[in-house]
Amino acid sequence: MSGEVGQRPAPVGYRLIVPSEWERIPLRSGREEAVRGILDRAFAELARTAPPAKLLPFRREAEKRLLRAASEARASNGIELYIPVRETGGTKLAASFVVSSHRMEREIPSDPLLIAGELASQEADSAVGHDLRTMEVDGALTVRREWAAPADPSRGVETGSRRVDYFMAVPHDTRRWIGVSFSGIGSGDPHDTMADALVEWFDALMETFVWRYA
Incomplete structure (x- = not known):
């Protein structure tokens, strides 16, 4: 057999094994419909024990907060937002993560930490205790x-x-990166045992990440 084998095309997406307690909100289109669907399911369960009229103000506030979070994530190149909507192991998690897409103006530099600095959000400037590794x-x-x-x-x-x-360099595309960014409150202290457990959980989740090809 002769001839050169062409370069494998870049992936068209990704897959993550996300627990059933979490819901996905697409950010480029359909976020309003997704938020309404999440709240429909959540408040349908609550309506079994409380009058719908009393739940309405709470639903409106929840919808406003979710849409605001989705808009903020979209403004930072987010393409999908994931939130926990049901208790996990009897605990209601105060956490979320966003998948974002970044197109760089130049090819990936030899030092990937430089790209991480460019992709990092501005609020990280006042952060404490950076741990950066490849x-x-x-x-x-x-x-x-x-x-x-x-x-x-x-x-x-x-x-x-x-x-x-x-921050992951997209295979076979020298200018595109995918970010997956997690935020967890823990029990009120970002260094408490709950926060540590949330970080361990997210790292385990990222072990399920695979690229999806056409």
Whole structure:
């Protein structure tokens, strides 16, 4: 057999094994419908024990908060937002993660930590305790960053949070990166045992990440 084998095309997406307690909100289109669907299911369960009229103000507030979170994530190149909507092991998690897509103006530099710095959000500038390291996720060059974000009452954020970001170079595309960014409050202290457990959970989740090809 002769002839050259062409380069494998870039992936068209990804797959993650997300627990059933979590829901996905698409951010490029359909986010309003997704939020309404999530709230329909959640408040249908609550309506079994409380009059719908009393639940309506809480639903409106929940919808406003979810749509605001989705808009903020979309503004940071987010393509999907994942939130826990049911208790996990009897505990209601205060956490979320966002998948984002980034197109760089130049090819990936020799030092991937430079890209991580470019992709990092501005609020990380005031963060405490950065932990930055490189690895591979499904064969892709990846930069993992862990840090603690302080409280920001001006934005309605009353407690600090633990953050973990994975920035992955998309295979066979020298200018595109995918980010998966996790935020968890824990029990109020970003360094408490609950926050540690949330980080361990997210790292285990990222072990299920695989690229999806056409």
